[in-house]
Amino acid sequence: MIKTPTSRRSFLKAGTAVSGGLLMAVNLPGTLGQAMAAGTVHTPNAWVHIADDNTITILSAHSEMGQGVHTSMPMLVAEELNVEMNQIKVTDAPPGAVYVNALLGAQITGGSTSVRGSWEKLRIAGAQVREMLISAAAAQWNVDRSQLKADKGMVLGPNGKKATYGSLAAAAAKLPVPEKPALKDPKDFRIVGKRTKRVDTPAKTNGTAEFGIDVTLPGMVYATVQQCPVIGGKVKSFDAAQAKGMPGVQAVVQISDGVAVVADSWWRAKKAMETVKVQWDEGAGSTLSTASIINGTRDAAKSGKVIEITKPQGDVAAALKGAAKVIEAEYVSPMQSHSPLEPMNFTAHVQGEKVLLIGPTQFQQGAQGAVAAALKVKPEDITLKTTFLGGGFGRRLELDFVVQAAEISKAVNKPVKLLWTREEDMMHDYYRPAGVNQLKAGVDANGMPVALHFKVASQSVTQRAFGLPKETLDPFMAEAAVAGYNIPNTKHDLVIHDTGVRVGYWRAVSHSMNAFANESFIDELAKAAGQDPYAYRMKMLSGKPRYANVLKLAAEKAGWGKPLPAGRARGIALMEGYDSYLAEVAEVSLNKDGSVRVHKVTVAADVGHMVNPDTVEAQLQSSIVFGVGAVLKHQITMANGRVQETNYNSYEPVRMHESPQIDIVLVKSTEKPGGIGEPGTAVAAPAIANAVAALTGKRVRSLPITADALRTA
Amino acid sequence: MSVNFQVNGKPAQANAETDTPLLWVLRDELGMTGTKFGCGAALCGACTVHVNGEAVRSCQTPLSTVSGKKVATVEGLSKNNTHPLQVAWIKHDVPQCGYCQSGQLMSAAALLAKNKNPSDADIDNAMSGNICRCGTYPRIRAAIKDAAATMRKA
Numbered sequence: 001m002i003k004t005p006t007s008r009r010s011f012l013k014a015g016t017a018v019s020g021g022l023l024m025a026v027n028l029p030g031t032l033g034q035a036m037a038a039g040t041v042h043t044p045n046a047w048v049h050i051a052d053d054n055t056i057t058i059l060s061a062h063s064e065m066g067q068g069v070h071t072s073m074p075m076l077v078a079e080e081l082n083v084e085m086n087q088i089k090v091t092d093a094p095p096g097a098v099y100v101n102a103l104l105g106a107q108i109t110g111g112s113t114s115v116r117g118s119w120e121k122l123r124i125a126g127a128q129v130r131e132m133l134i135s136a137a138a139a140q141w142n143v144d145r146s147q148l149k150a151d152k153g154m155v156l157g158p159n160g161k162k163a164t165y166g167s168l169a170a171a172a173a174k175l176p177v178p179e180k181p182a183l184k185d186p187k188d189f190r191i192v193g194k195r196t197k198r199v200d201t202p203a204k205t206n207g208t209a210e211f212g213i214d215v216t217l218p219g220m221v222y223a224t225v226q227q228c229p230v231i232g233g234k235v236k237s238f239d240a241a242q243a244k245g246m247p248g249v250q251a252v253v254q255i256s257d258g259v260a261v262v263a264d265s266w267w268r269a270k271k272a273m274e275t276v277k278v279q280w281d282e283g284a285g286s287t288l289s290t291a292s293i294i295n296g297t298r299d300a301a302k303s304g305k306v307i308e309i310t311k312p313q314g315d316v317a318a319a320l321k322g323a324a325k326v327i328e329a330e331y332v333s334p335m336q337s338h339s340p341l342e343p344m345n346f347t348a349h350v351q352g353e354k355v356l357l358i359g360p361t362q363f364q365q366g367a368q369g370a371v372a373a374a375l376k377v378k379p380e381d382i383t384l385k386t387t388f389l390g391g392g393f394g395r396r397l398e399l400d401f402v403v404q405a406a407e408i409s410k411a412v413n414k415p416v417k418l419l420w421t422r423e424e425d426m427m428h429d430y431y432r433p434a435g436v437n438q439l440k441a442g443v444d445a446n447g448m449p450v451a452l453h454f455k456v457a458s459q460s461v462t463q464r465a466f467g468l469p470k471e472t473l474d475p476f477m478a479e480a481a482v483a484g485y486n487i488p489n490t491k492h493d494l495v496i497h498d499t500g501v502r503v504g505y506w507r508a509v510s511h512s513m514n515a516f517a518n519e520s521f522i523d524e525l526a527k528a529a530g531q532d533p534y535a536y537r538m539k540m541l542s543g544k545p546r547y548a549n550v551l552k553l554a555a556e557k558a559g560w561g562k563p564l565p566a567g568r569a570r571g572i573a574l575m576e577g578y579d580s581y582l583a584e585v586a587e588v589s590l591n592k593d594g595s596v597r598v599h600k601v602t603v604a605a606d607v608g609h610m611v612n613p614d615t616v617e618a619q620l621q622s623s624i625v626f627g628v629g630a631v632l633k634h635q636i637t638m639a640n641g642r643v644q645e646t647n648y649n650s651y652e653p654v655r656m657h658e659s660p661q662i663d664i665v666l667v668k669s670t671e672k673p674g675g676i677g678e679p680g681t682a683v684a685a686p687a688i689a690n691a692v693a694a695l696t697g698k699r700v701r702s703l704p705i706t707a708d709a710l711r712t713a
Numbered sequence: 714m715s716v717n718f719q720v721n722g723k724p725a726q727a728n729a730e731t732d733t734p735l736l737w738v739l740r741d742e743l744g745m746t747g748t749k750f751g752c753g754a755a756l757c758g759a760c761t762v763h764v765n766g767e768a769v770r771s772c773q774t775p776l777s778t779v780s781g782k783k784v785a786t787v788e789g790l791s792k793n794n795t796h797p798l799q800v801a802w803i804k805h806d807v808p809q810c811g812y813c814q815s816g817q818l819m820s821a822a823a824l825l826a827k828n829k830n831p832s833d834a835d836i837d838n839a840m841s842g843n844i845c846r847c848g849t850y851p852r853i854r855a856a857i858k859d860a861a862a863t864m865r866k867a
Contacts, residue, residue: 066809066847197806202794204811205802207747207787211812212744222741247730265729267737341751341759341812341846390749390812422752614806618852622809625848631732648756648844657837657851 009600017252044132045177046098047077047125054153054166056081057089061099062091062118063109063362064200065335065340065392066622067677068615071198072115073122075611079191080126080184082150083165090199091387095364095379107365108692110397110505110673112578115611119673127181129172135170137163149554186609186670196613196614200388204289211390212359215347217415221250224268224273224419227258227428227581229500230641235259237279242617243272252276253411256374257425260408266419286641287498293499293638294332297436299331300497301457305471307494308453309478314489319451323442329521331532332702333513334635336432336506337643337651342390343425348405349415350375353449355382355406356415360389362396370399371406372373391627394505397465398430408520425649427643430504431636433459434515437517444488447529448539456481456514457495461503471496480511480575480682484547485540501638507626511577511682516703517688519573524699533690534560534572546606547574550583553604553665568599571690575683578675581667584624585662586687588695594707596632596692598660601684606667613666619676621662627684629654632704718779719787720745731777735769738776739786747787747815751844758843761816762786768823770842787815789821798822799862801856804842809847817843821857829865833859 035041041051049057062069070090078085093099095107102121103113124480130150135432136147137155140163148157156162186192203209228234238259240252248268253260261268298363320326346359348371355377361367364384372379389396405418420428442451462468463477473494481492506512526536534555541548551574555561558570567589574583589601601624610616634651637644645651685703693699698713715728720743727738739745739762748771751759755770762771763785764778790796794803798821801807808814817840824831824839831839836854845853 017818064810065790066811068809126722200811201803201806201808204808204814205799205818206790206792206794207745207815209811210746211749213750216744217774265733265737265741267729267733267741340810340843341749341757342810388812391810391811393846419750422754616810618806618849621846621851625850626846647754648752649754652756653844653846654848654850655842655844656840656850656853659848662851 004015031633042173044129044169044173045125046096047122048081048129050165050169052166052169054164055085055151056087056153056165057091059093060090060094061101061107063113063360063386063389063392065109065362065389065396067114067619068198068612069109069114071196072198072611072615073080073118073600075707076118076122076197077126077192078459079317080123081130081188085191085199087153094383095368095391097372100365107363108397109362109392112677112679113673115673116579116675117227118171123126123183124181127183128177131167131178131181132172133168134177135175136168140168140171144529153602163597173694190613193609193613196612209385210347211342212387213342213390213419214348215267215358215387215417217349220415220417221262221348221412222269222419223260223262223416224266224421225255225258225260225424226273226276226278228282228284228425229427230280230281231428232285233280233282235278236281239277242275246272246275251412253408255404255407255411260404260418262263262408262412262416268419274385282641288500288638290637290639293335293434293501294436296499297434297457300495301436301438301455304457304495306499307471307473307496309473309481309492312491316451316453316489316491319489320442320453324401324445325443325528326440327443327525328438328440329524329701331437331517331520333435333516333705334632335434335501336392336425336630337429337636337645338395338504338506339426339429339651339653340389340391340393340395343422344395344401344419345417345419346402346405347415348409349418350406350410353377353381357382357384357402358387359405360387361402361403362392366399367402370403374403375406375410390407393507395429397505397567421469422648423646426646430502432506432512433461433501435510435513436500439517439521441521441525443525446561447525447531449525451489453491454481454518455493455495456510456517457497458510458513459499459501459503460496461505461509463496464503476505477510478547479509480514480518480577484544484574484576485522485537486542486544487540507623508577508678508682511575511679512630512685515573515575515682516685517690519575520689520701522687523571523690523693532561537572537574546581547576549667550604550606553667554583554585554602557604557663557665558587558602560585569691569695571692571694573683573686573690575679577679577682579672580605580674580676580679582679582683584683584687586684586691588688589690590695594710596688596705598628598632600661600663601687602663603680604665604667605676607667607676608669608671609673610666611673616666616676617664620664620680623680624662624684625654625659625676627681628658628660628688630681630704631685632689632706635704642665715797716776716780718781719783721785727776729776731775733776734772735774735776735779735784736771739771745786745788749815751813752758757813758816759813760821760841761819763819763823766823766826768820787818789819797860798825800863801860804832804859805852805856807849807852807856809849813843813845817853819847821853821860824857825861829861838844854856
C-alpha cells in the first residue's frame with residue numbers, strides 16, 4: 001500500500017483537540033465573524049446566530065456539494081426555531097468538536113449521513129434557541145413563560161406584547177442552554193417534509209456562487225502541480241530553468257507530492273509547468289496493472305483470510321450438499337474515479353504560525369489537522385472556510401490538495417490558489433477499489449435457494465484512510481452484502497486484499513459492488529428456476545414489508561410484465577442502504593453500435609421520514625445517472641502503475657442524450673430518516689445488468705457492460 | 714499588446730498573451746468567475762460562453778480570436794435571475810453542486826436564441842457537450858422546455 005506520511009488518525013486527533021462551540025464561533029471568517037467580535041451577533045448555541053438587526057444565520061456542519069444540505073439542515077433548525085426559511089441565512093460551520101458528525105466520529109460530509117445524523121440534533125438545536133428566546137422575553141416582560149409563544153421570528157406575549165428574536169438574542173444568549181427542550185410532534189411540522197426550494201439555487205444560476213476555484217485574496221498568486229504519474233512516487237530532481245524565465249512565473253517549488261509552479265495567472269503557471277522536467281522515483285506502485293489488481297483480488301477471494309461479515313445462519317455446507325442444484329457465479333467491479341467537475345483546488349495563506357485555508361472540502365477537521373501536521377502549527381491557529389463544492393462524491397474527503405496549497409503558500413510566503421488540471425485530477429484520484437464477489441447458492445427442487453454463500457474480496461479504504469487494524473471487518477466493505485431475502489442457511493465472508501492502489505470512498509462505497517453481485521445473482525437463480533425475477537424475489541420477502549413494498553411499487557409503476565416494444569427489456573433490483581429501501585426497474589435496448597441504451601429507470605424509495613422530498617427526488621435522479629455511467633461506461637485501468645484514463649474522453653460521464661427518463665415513487669413514512677445521496681447508484685447497476693441479460697440472453701458479470709463486453713459475453 | 718472586445722455589452726480590454734484561452738482572461742484578468750474550468754479540452758462544456766451569439770468552449774478559444782467580437786457570459790443573462798432560463802432553472806431547482814450550470818445555461822441560451830420550441834432531440838443535440846456529473850439532466854430538459862414556452866409567449 002502507498003502510505004501517506006501521517007495517518008489520518010493523527011489528523012483526527014489534531015482536529016478534535018480544537019475546542020468547539022462558542023469559542024470556535026468567534027473564529028468564523030468574514031462578516032459574521034467580525035460582527036461577533038463587535039458584539040452585534042449573538043450565539044445562543046453553536047448552530048444559531050442571531051444579529052441585533054434580526055438576521056438569523058444557521059450554521060451547516062455539512063458541506064454543500066449538491067446534495068442540498070444548505071437547505072435540509074436549516075429546515076430542521078427552522079422547524080423548531082419557528083422561523084420561515086426566507087427569514088434565515090446559511091453559512092458553513094468552521095471546524096469544531098461541536099460540529100462532529102456523530103455517525104462518523106469526525107466533521108465529515110459523507111456516507112449519506114447528513115440528515116440521519118442531524119435529524120434530532122438540529123431540531124434540538126432549534127428548540128433550545130426557541131426556549132431561550134421565550135425565557136428572555138418572559139424575564140423582560142416579567143410574565144410566566146407559559147403565556148408566551150414564538151412564531152415567525154417573534155416572541156408573542158399577552159396584551160399584544162411582541163419582540164423580534166434579534167431584540168431578545170443578546171439576553172437569550174446569556175441564559176443556560178436547556179438540555180432537553182420539547183420537540184414538536186412530527187404531525188405539526190410546517191417545514192420538515194414539505195417540498196422546499198433550495199436556498200443555493202439563485203446563486204448557482206447567475207454565476208455568483210463561490211466555489212473553491214473562485215476564491216480570491218488580496219495579493220494572491222496562482223499555482224498548479226505536477227505529480228508523479230505513478231501515484232506515491234517522489235521527486236528525484238527537476239529542471240525548471242525554462243519555466244522560471246516564462247512570463248509571470250514567480251517560483252517553481254518542490255512540495256511533498258511533486259513540483260508546483262507559481263505565477264500571476266493560472267494559465268501562465270500551467271503553460272510554464274508544461275516545460276518543467278521532473279525525474280521521479282516511482283516507488284512500489286510502478287508495477288501495478290489492471291490485470292495484477294483484478295487477479296490479485298481474485299486470488300485473495302480464493303485463499304485469503306476470511307472475515308465474517310455477520311454470523312452464519314444455519315448450516316450452509318450441509319444445505320449445499322443436500323440441494324437439488326448448486327449455482328455459482330463471480331462478479332467483478334472495476335476501479336472508479338470520482339471526477340467531480342470542479343478539479344481539485346484550495347486556497348491557502350500561511351503567515352508564520354497562522355494559516356488561512358479556503359476551499360471545497362468534505363472534511364473540515366481533517367483539513368485543519370492535516371495542514372497542522374504538515375506545517376507543524378497548532379490546529380487552532382488554522383482558520384478554515386468552506387466554499388461550495390463543485391461535486392464531491394468522496395474525493396473531497398481527501399486532504400492531499402489542501403496540504404499542497406498550504407505547502408506552496410509557505411514556500412512563496414503569499415496567498416496561493418492551487419488548481420489542478422483535469423489530467424492531474426483523474427490520474428491522481430483515490431479510486432473506488434476493484435472488487436471480486438463470488439456467490440454460491442443451493443436451490444431446492446422448485447429452484448428456491450436453501451443456502452447462500454456470499455464472499456467479497458476487495459481493498460479497505462478505511463485501513464488506508466483511518467488506520468483500521470488489518471484483518472478486522474471494515475464495515476464500508478460489507479454494505480448491502482446481506483440482502484433482504486429469507487434464505488435459511490447463509491454465510492457472508494469478506495477478504496481484505498491490499499492491491500497497492502490508493503483507494504478512496506466513492507459514491508455508495510461497497511454497496512455498489514455488493515448489490516451488483518447479489519441482485520445479479522438472484523436474477524440468475526430466478527432464470528435457472530424458470531421464474532419471473534420479480535415474483536421470485538417477492539417469494540423470499542415475507543416479513544420484510546419495507547423491502548416488499550418498494551419492490552411492488554417500482555414494478556407497478558414500471559408496468560412490470562406488460563409488453564414492451566421489440567428490442568426492449570426490463571430488469572429489476574432491490575437493496576437496503578443507509579437505512580433507505582430502494583427498488584429500481586431499468587428499461588433498456590441496444591444502440592446500433594451494440595452499446596446499451598437505458599431508456600427509463602423507475603425507482604421506488606422508502607427513505608423513512610423525508611426532510612425535503614424535492615431533494616430526495618433530485619438525489620435519486622442524480623445517483624441513478626451516476627450509476628448508469630458506472631455500469632455502462634466507466635472503469636479506471638492501470639499500466640506500469642499509471643492510470644490510463646486522463647480526461648472526460650477516456651472516462652466520459654453520462655451525457656444528456658444518454659440520461660434516462662427517471663420515474664420516482666416516494667413512500668410516505670414516519671420511520672427514522674435514511675440516507676439518499678448514494679444508494680440509487682448501487683441499485684442501478686444490477687437493474688441495468690438484469691435488463692441487459694433479459695434482452696440479450698447474455699449475462700455480463702464484469703462491469704462495465706460495454707458493446708465489447710457484450711460481444712464477448 | 715492588448716485585445717479589445719465586448720463582454721456582456723460593455724467594452725473590455727485584456728493584456729494576457731494572445732494565445733491565452735478566453736476562459737482564463739475572463740476569470741483571472743477580468744475577475745468574472747461565473748464561467749468555470751472543468752477539463753481544459755472542450756470535453757465538458759463548463760466554460761461555455763457566447764462569441765457573437767454562438768456557444769463556444771472558452772477553454773479552447775484563444776484571446777486573439779475574440780478581438781472586436783461580442784462575448785456573453787452567464788453574468789450577462791441577468792444579475793437578478795430574470796432571464797427566462799434562470800427563472801425556469803430556479804422553478805425546477807435544477808442545480809445540485811451547480812458547478813456546470815453556467816455552461817449549461819449558456820448552451821441552453823444559444824439553443825433558445827435560434828429555436829423557441831426545441832424537441833427532445835434538439836435539446837440532446839444542443840446540450841450533449843455539457844457534462845453534469847451530478848446528473849441534473851432531467852431537470853435541465855424540463856427547465857429548457859419551460860423557458861422556451863415562456864419565451865414563445867413573450
